[in-house]
Amino acid sequence: MKMKKLKFLVPILAFAFFSCDNYLDINESPNTLTFDKATPSKLLPGAQVSTYRVQVGSMNQLGNVFMNSWTRNVQSYGNGFDKELQLNLDNGFYTTIWDGLYRNLMNFEAIINYPNPDGKYDLYVAAAKICKAHYMECIVDLYGDAPYSQAWKGDANLTPAYDDDYTIYQALIGELESARNLINNVGASAEDIAPYDVMLAGDMTRWTEFANTIQLRMCLRMSEVTGAKATFRDTKLADIAAGPFLSDNVAINPGFSSATNDQGSPAFATYCYDVAGNLLQNRTFITMTGHAYKALQSYATTNWPAGSSYEIVAGSGINYPNVTDPRSARLYTAGSGQTQRRGVTQGSTNVDVGPAAFTVGLPCRLGLAGQFNPYGQSDGTLDSYFACDGFVMTYAESCFLQAEAAVRYPSSFSNAQYWFDEGVTDDFAMRNATLGSYLTTINTMPNFGLTASTTTSQKLHAIMYQKWVALIGVNAIQSYIDYVRTGYPVTPLSTTAIQTRKPYRLIYPVSEYVANSANVPNVTAADCFSLNSHTPFWVAGAPN
Numbered sequence: 093m094k095m096k097k098l099k100f101l102v103p104i105l106a107f108a109f110f111s112c113d114n115y116l117d118i119n120e121s122p123n124t125l126t127f128d129k130a131t132p133s134k135l136l137p138g139a140q141v142s143t144y145r146v147q148v149g150s151m152n153q154l155g156n157v158f159m160n161s162w163t164r165n166v167q168s169y170g171n172g173f174d175k176e177l178q179l180n181l182d183n184g185f186y187t188t189i190w191d192g193l194y195r196n197l198m199n200f201e202a203i204i205n206y207p208n209p210d211g212k213y214d215l216y217v218a219a220a221k222i223c224k225a226h227y228m229e230c231i232v233d234l235y236g237d238a239p240y241s242q243a244w245k246g247d248a249n250l251t252p253a254y255d256d257d258y259t260i261y262q263a264l265i266g267e268l269e270s271a272r273n274l275i276n277n278v279g280a281s282a283e284d285i286a287p288y289d290v291m292l293a294g295d296m297t298r299w300t301e302f303a304n305t306i307q308l309r310m311c312l313r314m315s316e317v318t319g320a321k322a323t324f325r326d327t328k329l330a331d332i333a334a335g336p337f338l339s340d341n342v343a344i345n346p347g348f349s350s351a352t353n354d355q356g357s358p359a360f361a362t363y364c365y366d367v368a369g370n371l372l373q374n375r376t377f378i379t380m381t382g383h384a385y386k387a388l389q390s391y392a393t394t395n396w397p398a399g400s401s402y403e404i405v406a407g408s409g410i411n412y413p414n415v416t417d418p419r420s421a422r423l424y425t426a427g428s429g430q431t432q433r434r435g436v437t438q439g440s441t442n443v444d445v446g447p448a449a450f451t452v453g454l455p456c457r458l459g460l461a462g463q464f465n466p467y468g469q470s471d472g473t474l475d476s477y478f479a480c481d482g483f484v485m486t487y488a489e490s491c492f493l494q495a496e497a498a499v500r501y502p503s504s505f506s507n508a509q510y511w512f513d514e515g516v517t518d519d520f521a522m523r524n525a526t527l528g529s530y531l532t533t534i535n536t537m538p539n540f541g542l543t544a545s546t547t548t549s550q551k552l553h554a555i556m557y558q559k560w561v562a563l564i565g566v567n568a569i570q571s572y573i574d575y576v577r578t579g580y581p582v583t584p585l586s587t588t589a590i591q592t593r594k595p596y597r598l599i600y601p602v603s604e605y606v607a608n609s610a611n612v613p614n615v616t617a618a619d620c621f622s623l624n625s626h627t628p629f630w631v632a633g634a635p636n
Contacts (some may be wrong), residue, residue: 130218132203139199139220140291143227144344144482145358146192147567151230152359155568156185157562158594159233159575160583162439165427167454169377177438177586179595181617186602193227193496194213194243196630200224201244205384215296219285221271222303225264226484229310232257233573234265234598236628237613251608258321258636268303275300278462287613290346291484302342302557304332312496313577316632329497332569333504338490343481356478359565361462369474380424380456382445383584385435386412388420388561395450404582410553413540415533418525422462423564427454439587459623463565483566488522491515492559495542497549512542512555519562556580576631595620596627596634 094401126275149596156162157167157176164172168603175185204218206213231238242252255263275296286294292302307328309633314325320427348357350367361367383404386394391402393565402411426433434446434455458464460477492515520527535541538550540558547549560581562569575583575598585594597620604612619626 104310127214130202132206132213132220133201133283133285135199135597136219136285136288137290138194139203140289140458140484141346141358143193143194143223144484146196147230147484147569148359148482149362150186150188150192151569152565152567154189155570155572156564157438158572159568160377160381160567160586161560161564162458163381163436165377165379165455166436166441166588167443172377174588177588179585179589179591179621181319181595182306183599183602183605183619187603189598189599190231190394190407191603193231194239195353197224197227198246199398200227203262209628210281212283213282214274214278214282215285215294216283216288219276219289219291220294221267222250222306223291225267225271226262226306228260229306229313230569230573232260233313233628233630234569235600236597236626239608239611241588251611253611254613256629259389261314261629261630262324265310268307269331271303272300272537274354282555285621293344297332298340298342299336301336302485305337305485305493307332307608308493308497312493312500313573313630315500315630316577317630318497321629325543329501333370333449337494338485338487341481341483341487342485343461344484344576345479345481348479348482350475350478357464357482359482360477362481364464364477365474367474367478375457376428378431378458379427380435382435382565383439384424384438385420385433385445388417388423389415390416391446395446395448402610405584408582410539410582413534414535415537415540417561418528418530419462419520419523419561422523422525423459424456424462425459427457430454437587438584439589440465441604462525465524466522468524477557484520486518486562486566488515488519488562489559489567489570490517492555492562495555496552499548499555500624508551509542513560516558519558522562552578553580553582573618576628591621593621596623596631 153162154176157173171225175181185241200220200223201215203216204224208214208217228240236257237254238257238260238262239252242249242254245252284294292298292564310328311325314321317325329613349355353361353366356367363378365372365375393416396402402414404410404412421433423483424433424435432452433450434443434453436442436455437444443452462484463479464470464477466483469480491511494505495508495511495515497505498511500608511583515526516531520530535543538544538546539553542551542554545554556578557580559574563571575581575594598619599615599620600612613626615626623631623633623635625635627634
């Protein structure tokens with residue numbers, strides 16, 4: 093089991109970032125230090141926390157809904173998640189992803205560009221480059237072309253040009269290479285970042301692991317490219333084939349607490365309670381989908397209609413696994429005052445999926461033990477939930493990336509079975525679930541376990557299925573991006589979907605069409621659902 097137990101407090105610094113989301117969202121004061129005078133030590137912790145908030149908030153939520161893990165509590169709410177379920181995209185759809193990441197990435201860019209003639213800030217620069225690559229990759233994966241070479245110039249360029257998405261990928265891998273070089277050749281004058289690094293506490297070996305793992309993920313995103321792009325991918329894969337990759341989670345915790353709502357762990361403070369103990373709307377609104385219930389429960393413990401098919405999607409040839417996953421009851425628990433755990437088919441107006449002896453009632457809530465108490469860090473009190481770690485990247489995700497690399501590129505990577513089993517095992521530990529015989533059982537099932545999967549498609553589906561479960565509520569946008577790339581795991585659409593597939597990309601936000609209209613590409617909703625020049629370059633069949 094991999095577990096980060098390090099807890100430390102860094103000073104609450106009184107200064108303003110470019111973003112209003114500074115550090116633990118301390119309100120601005122006339123006495124605060126202005127952004128242009130903030131040193132790397134002051135910028136780094138706020139940049140780390142503010143970008144993570146975007147990841148665990150809007151990005152995580154969209155990924156969970158698009159991957160049919162979350163839906164709305166239809167017994168208590170008449171609407172909600174309507175656009176997500178309908179797949180009704182426009183330039184107002186999840187604008188917080190683009191706007192939030194770009195706004196907060198400027199803090200990392202400021203660290204990278206800060207005067208550093210004697211190398212004093214080299215380790216800050218290395219960490220900033222790695223974080224920039226992690227989050228900017230998400231922009232490219234979700235939107236394709238984007239401002240990059242001219243971005244984050246402030247008043248010097250308020251209308252940055254758009255760069256080609258593949259060119260950005262190349263540049264981001266260059267940033268990772270530069271970061272590793274800075275770490276490997278750090279000078280004696282370099283300042284230790286440990287007091288201000290709220291992710292890895294200044295452990296530069298772990299930062300190197302993180303950089304390698306991001307590069308591995310980017311290369312796997314390019315698994316379907318051809319020609320010169322494939323040559324580039326293979327070269328960059330070879331550079332990192334020996335690792336090391338993540339040996340633990342990339343956790344984030346600057347000293348989260350229940351002192352104020354802004355200082356609590358962002359996941360718990362977004363989806364559960366405020367510090368006074370009041371339920372947030374998300375706590376009663378978000379529920380388990382019927383798809384997630386069927387995927388994580390056996391046929392005998394599910395109210396399957398007589399004679400119905402067990403196929404996940406009609407015509408896919410892949411049935412639900414027919415295993416009760418011990419993580420199920422951790423990830424989703426019975427609603428208030430209920431004894432049964434129930435789900436809602438996305439698009440349904442009824443609570444319609446549950447145990448074999450089904451009775452009508454409230455659907456599940458998000459399970460505190462499985463989604464907000466990683467590795468049992470909380471003792472069950474409100475204060476301790478607010479103090480729990482967040483996760484920028486999990487060890488389990490790294491394991492599944494290595495398993496996929498071993499399946500696709502066996503001449504360079506190996507031990508697919510080990511990494512698959514390790515990823516599942518660690519996720520059980522994170523969810524506080526008992527592994528028992530689950531691995532033995534699931535590994536006898538093609539498409540869900542690796543041992544019994546004999547074709548590449550079956551192996552990839554098994555890896556993506558387990559990654560889907562492992563990222564529920566943590567960083568689900570990565571599962572959605574993998575689904576766009578691979579089509580796995582097989583995932584049903586909402587019954588109210590107006591499209592026949594999930595989108596390849598999102599539409600640029602209204603902020604770009606207003607403030608950068610001369611440069612932003614004109615992308616329509618139809619463009620998001622078809623292969624065209626706006627499709628991210630790594631999607632198979634995209635004309636890039």
